[in-house]
Amino acid sequence: MGQVNTVDARAQFSEIINRAAFGKERMILTRRGKELVAVVPIEDVKLLEALEDRIDLEEARAALSEVKKKGTVSWEKMKKELGL
Numbered sequence: 166m167g168q169v170n171t172v173d174a175r176a177q178f179s180e181i182i183n184r185a186a187f188g189k190e191r192m193i194l195t196r197r198g199k200e201l202v203a204v205v206p207i208e209d210v211k212l213l214e215a216l217e218d219r220i221d222l223e224e225a226r227a228a229l230s231e232v233k234k235k236g237t238v239s240w241e242k243m244k245k246e247l248g249l
Contacts, residue, residue: 166191171201 167190174181174194184190185204192204 166193168193168195168200170194171196 167184169177169181169192171194174192181192181204185192185206189206189208191206191209193200194202194204
């Protein structure tokens with residue numbers, strides 16, 4: 166994975182985009198030596214979103230299963246417990 170500082174990235178913007186889009190290369194942009202953002206191929210973003218969706222679905226299924234086992238608590242009771 167390549168790194169380039171943001172000052173150089175401005176001058177090389179189209180090259181960085183092409184490296185990600187066509188070369189499937191990931192580029193980290195840095196500022197003052199600290200990693201700031203990444204330019205990645207769109208396939209990487211789509212994969213990350215699919216993984217996040219899968220995690221969300223698993224968590225939702227687990228929550229529904231817990232509700233079936235333990236039941237629910239009324240909003241009024243919850244507010245009272247939280248002191249709201």
